[in-house]
Amino acid sequence: MEQWLAHVAPFLSNNDIFTPATLAVYWDGLVNTVQLVFISLAIGIVLAVPLSIGRMATWWISTPIWIYTYVFRGTPLLIQLYIAYYGFAFVPGVQESWFAFFINNPLYPALLSFALNTGAYTTEIFYGAIRATPRGELEAARAYGMSSFTAYRRVVLPSALRRALPAYGNEVIFMLHASAIASTVTITDLTGAAYYVYARFYSPFPAFIFVACVYMVLSFVIQGGFRLAEKRLLRHLQPA
Numbered sequence: 001m002e003q004w005l006a007h008v009a010p011f012l013s014n015n016d017i018f019t020p021a022t023l024a025v026y027w028d029g030l031v032n033t034v035q036l037v038f039i040s041l042a043i044g045i046v047l048a049v050p051l052s053i054g055r056m057a058t059w060w061i062s063t064p065i066w067i068y069t070y071v072f073r074g075t076p077l078l079i080q081l082y083i084a085y086y087g088f089a090f091v092p093g094v095q096e097s098w099f100a101f102f103i104n105n106p107l108y109p110a111l112l113s114f115a116l117n118t119g120a121y122t123t124e125i126f127y128g129a130i131r132a133t134p135r136g137e138l139e140a141a142r143a144y145g146m147s148s149f150t151a152y153r154r155v156v157l158p159s160a161l162r163r164a165l166p167a168y169g170n171e172v173i174f175m176l177h178a179s180a181i182a183s184t185v186t187i188t189d190l191t192g193a194a195y196y197v198y199a200r201f202y203s204p205f206p207a208f209i210f211v212a213c214v215y216m217v218l219s220f221v222i223q224g225g226f227r228l229a230e231k232r233l234l235r236h237l238q239p240a
Contacts, residue, residue, distance in 0.1 A: 029193030
């Protein structure tokens with residue numbers, strides 16, 4: 001990053017806002033945003049796969065999972081972030097426990113709230129895809145003598161995950177955009193970097209328009225990646 005800034009510094013010498021220092025702040029915000037979104041999505045999908053299967057089980061297993069998804073899908077992500085960052089700090093005994101390390105670092109409450117939120121949405125996406133599995137695929141699995149576990153592992157889940165790709169792609173882009181609220185708990189993400197530049201130079205339009213363009217580029221890359229994946233994995237559903 002330092003070498004790249006050294007090369008572009010002569011071109012920015014007459015610019016008051018986009019200087020090597022502010023570009024370094026934007027770069028750090030970009031790295032923090034990508035890390036936060038990627039880790040949250042990874043944790044969310046690890047949660048969602050078993051929970052979506054559990055939604056198909058008996059009521060005493062599916063009901064707690066439904067409550068979890070209803071709560072996190074029915075409340076704003078910003079409120080969930082505030083509860084994780086500000087609320088837990090006032091629970092008696094938390095500040096004296098080992099858990100205080102995670103509460104006092106804003107990254108961990110943000111990861112917790114983002115992961116649980118995207119896990120709830122992804123659970124419902126995968127659950128709907130599993131329910132949409134054609135009966136013929138299940139009957140074929142039983143005809144081959146597969147157990148329920150083997151049928152889920154080799155037939156149902158691969159088929160459902162392929163069908164869930166379009167909806168999950170929207171969820172990934174939504175999480176990218178929703179990550180902008182991380183700046184409200186002092187995390188220097190892309191939006192936090194724009195706030196820094198705005199506060200320093202009192203120029204809101206260049207600061208926030210530049211960040212909006214970065215978000216659009218990231219969304220375009222994500223959308224393109226999912227389109228390629230859909231074209232490859234859903235090729236058998238396309239008309240000849």
